Amino acid sequence: MSKLSLLDLGFFIAESEASPKHVAGLLIFKRPPKSGAAFAKNLYRDYLAATAVKPPFNRIIQFSLNALPHWRATDHVDLNQHVFFHTMPKGENDRKALYALVCKLHTPMLDRSRPLWEVHVIDGLPDGQFALYQKMHHAYADGITMARWTAECYSNSPSDVELTPVWTQKHGGHGSRAKQELLDLTWKEVTGNTRRFLGIGRLAAMLFLESIKLTKNAIALPFVSSAKTPLTGQVTSGRQFATAGVSMDRVNAIRTRTRSTLNHIALTCLDGALRRFLVDQGVELRRPITIQMPVNLRKEGEKTAGNKIGIIQVELSPPTDDPYVRLRNIGYSLRNVRTMVDSVAPEAIESYTIITGLVAQIAEMLKLSNKMPPMGNTLVSNVPGPKEHLYIRGARMEEMHPISTLPPSNLLNITLFSYAGDLFFGLIATDELPNLERLGTYVQEAFTELEQSVSDAHA
Incomplete structure (x- = not known):
């Protein structure tokens, strides 16, 4: 069991359907040279196989009448509820359409009955590009921490093709x-x-x-x-x-x-x-x-x-x-x-x-x-963010865009x-x-x- 700080608890108290409290990132990649059209789909399948979920990505928020709100670790995380695949149709796959899809994914609250994070692989972008949209509850991490976790799970070289999903890395002290x-x-x-x-x-x-x-x-x-x-x-x-x-x-x-x-x-x-x-x-x-x-x-x-x-x-x-x-x-x-x-x-x-x-x-x-x-x-x-380009299985990350939450009374947030x-x-x-x-x-x-x-x- 792990208790929440007052600030972390505040994100749950403030959360509503109109104002969800998660932070996210949109990462746009270019497929490696000579890679096939199924590159993003294969990446998605390999993500589903990465079942060793580490804290905080295995934690569920617990509210009860006889205890303070706290995190509870779960022994099983169904990745089919957290990792998703989308293909954008030809003719409707430009930047405006991508942003519209991301907004659709960003609007709903995360389901509190399971760990509070999602990763979406988005295929079908022009010029051999694909995207990752990832979001997690603000109580898991602030923007600086989320950016650091993201950077730690990508390679600095296109020749390093080892896959290290963010949820498989333990974030925090040990021993x-x-x-x-x-x-x-x-x-x-x-x-x-x-x-x-x-x-x-x-x-x-x-x-x-x-x-x-x-x-x-x-x-x-x-x-x-x-x-x-x-x-x-x-x-x-x-x-x-x-x-x-x-x-x-x-x-x-x-x-x-x-x-x-x-x-x-x-x-x-x-x-x-x-x-x-x-x-x-x-x-x-x-x-x-x-x-x-x-x-x-x-x-x-x-x-x-x-x-x-x-x-x-x-x-x-x-x-x-x-x-x-x-x-x-x-x-x-x-x-x-x-x-x-x-x-x-x-x-x-x-x-x-x-x-x-x-x-x-x-x-x-x-x-x-x-x-x-x-x-x-x-x-x-x-x-x-990182000063040098990052890679996933040889695919270079071209752009990295933060997508935040809205504070009370503000209709715009800029990161x-x-x-x-x-x-x-x-x-x-x-x-x-x-x-x-x-x-x-x-x-x-x-x-x-x-x-x-x-x-x-x-x-």
Whole structure:
């Protein structure tokens, strides 16, 4: 038996048919040279034969009246309930059709009566391509952990054809390492509450100073962003998915010239794209866009399962037509936020996340999200991925797209993911958000505009 953290438990409490709490990835591959048309089908069959399922992929969530919610390991996992095969018909197999299929797979909740994960092999894409769509419950892992698990199960060379499905690899400590982790956990329980209490006090003081305008750009206040935008409201079932992408060479060129980080540049492009998108919908904000931004609370080298993240609110740039000015404004804001986060105990950030998330979740459960101000205009996270191409049985992974869940009151979630020399933007939204594909186009156009603005400023 394994207990859940408060944050992991929160994903189950918040979950509904309209707002499932799983994270996913869409991986697009190119068949190896001289491989047959049955390559993907054979891969699916070999997946079904990989029956040695390891934690956490053999765990079922247990709720009862006489015990706290906990994970229970099952001795038998029927892979036919977790691994699936799809063939896209000719003439209906382009990128738009693939995304539509992925949205159909991403919409329903995972069945809680069995382990909470699925892998779908999707064949029939043009030019010898196939795809894998894999999803798991957010209580199993956060986005960073899921990306690491995925990368660990693929090869760095096309000549390495050994198959290592993610569910066959044990994720977590064992032996003396597990005992040490248990001792560490016990010590954290003893000392964590003190750090949590002191940290919450410090964080509350910071938010108070921000509310009376004695500080600026430390951390944005929750529930004060503009409520009347197409980006926010009551989350409903049905999903749509779009992507955008730019090469890391272009990103790094701007980083070098402006001494900015990848986050600064990506958020600058998103800020410009979101403002243009909102203008299309007849909304012109006079204040900065506020995003919810997950922050990783793990120590360097820590590789535990589950979730260890906090979510804080961050203001982007005040309205401006100059992308270079926007970049500078966002860089200033993010540097201050990073300083603030580093000065507060991780336990306090986690508690803050739970408290604000609970308020938003209650509003959503009572169907008040269309009336209450949201925590932010959207959620944006950044998940670092492998720097080199990965392979499965010689098939090269061409693209790796994150597909996340929607927080309460947000109809759009954006995940940044860097992979093999490209930066991908994964946009997941409810069906009610209009023209999501256009937003992806605006992201790429905003990046080109930023390149030109930086070039002009340094000419």
